Amino acid sequence: NKKAFIFDLDGVIVDTAKYHFLAWQKIAQSLNINFTHEDNELLKGVSRVRSLDIILGLGNVQASQEDKDKWLIQKNEDYLSYLVDMDENEILPGVFKTLQLLKDKNQGIALGSASKNARPILEKTGIISYFDVIVDGNDVTNAKPDPEVFLKAAQLLNIDPKNSIVFEDSVAGIQAANIAEMVSVGIGEETILHEADFIFKDFTVIDENFIESLITK
Ligand code: B16
Numbered sequence: 393n394k395k396a397f398i399f400d401l402d403g404v405i406v407d408t409a410k411y412h413f414l415a416w417q418k419i420a421q422s423l424n425i426n427f428t429h430e431d432n433e434l435l436k437g438v439s440r441v442r443s444l445d446i447i448l449g450l451g452n453v454q455a456s457q458e459d460k461d462k463w464l465i466q467k468n469e470d471y472l473s474y475l476v477d478m479d480e481n482e483i484l485p486g487v488f489k490t491l492q493l494l495k496d497k498n499q500g501i502a503l504g505s506a507s508k509n510a511r512p513i514l515e516k517t518g519i520i521s522y523f524d525v526i527v528d529g530n531d532v533t534n535a536k537p538d539p540e541v542f543l544k545a546a547q548l549l550n551i552d553p554k555n556s557i558v559f560e561d562s563v564a565g566i567q568a569a570n571i572a573e574m575v576s577v578g579i580g581e582e583t584i585l586h587e588a589d590f591i592f593k594d595f596t597v598i599d600e601n602f603i604e605s606l607i608t609k
């Protein structure tokens with residue numbers, strides 16, 4: 393029995409959401425827009441371009457394409473500066489164990505991320521070799537909650553969407569998995585991710601029995 397296990401990146405494998413937040417907050421502050429941690433939930437799993445539009449919307453700010461392009465570059469440069477010192481210590485608890493378990497059980501492992509910075513992050517943290525397939529923000533045209541990123545990952549693994557499991561920390565990502573008719577596993581808070589088929593606070597509470605039940609389902 394071979395299933396596709398598709399992992400989101402930010403907020404599931406690494407806690408880069410905090411760096412995205414810091415970088416967006418600088419842009420928001422420079423535009424006098426109040427941008428809170430709560431607002432940041434809206435940006436999780438959402439593309440860079442769409443994230444900026446959401447922030448501008450919060451402040452009712454209209455901007456030219458030229459300005460937007462400038463802020464997008466600024467945001468990414470700032471974000472990348474937080475990643476310079478990134479190493480395997482930034483892998484969230486229980487992730488290595490889960491990836492190794494899936495490898496031992498000969499399962500398909502894919503990345504399904506909206507981020508255009510996914511590959512360097514996987515390289516720096518030393519886990520890129522676990523992934524049979526990587527689909528990221530450079531490979532898709534439709535952002536989550538569109539299921540394109542997950543469907544593409546399953547297709548590249550040659551596994552039916554119905555035999556695919558998605559680990560996600562964002563509402564948009566859970567919705568994408570549900571639309572694709574994949575099993576959705578929320579990593580984070582129950583109050584936020586209630587649309588998921590299963591919810592766990594992190595990978596330390598995901599045990600072999602649960603993984604085995606997904607494989608034999
Ligand atoms: P980048 P994920 C998403 O990654 C983040 O959750 C989201 O906050 C970010 O805007 C998006 O990637 C784009 O990232 O600016 O690096 O291309 O959660 O889908 O892995």
Ligand code: MG
Binds near residue numbers: 565
């Ligand atoms: Mg995420």
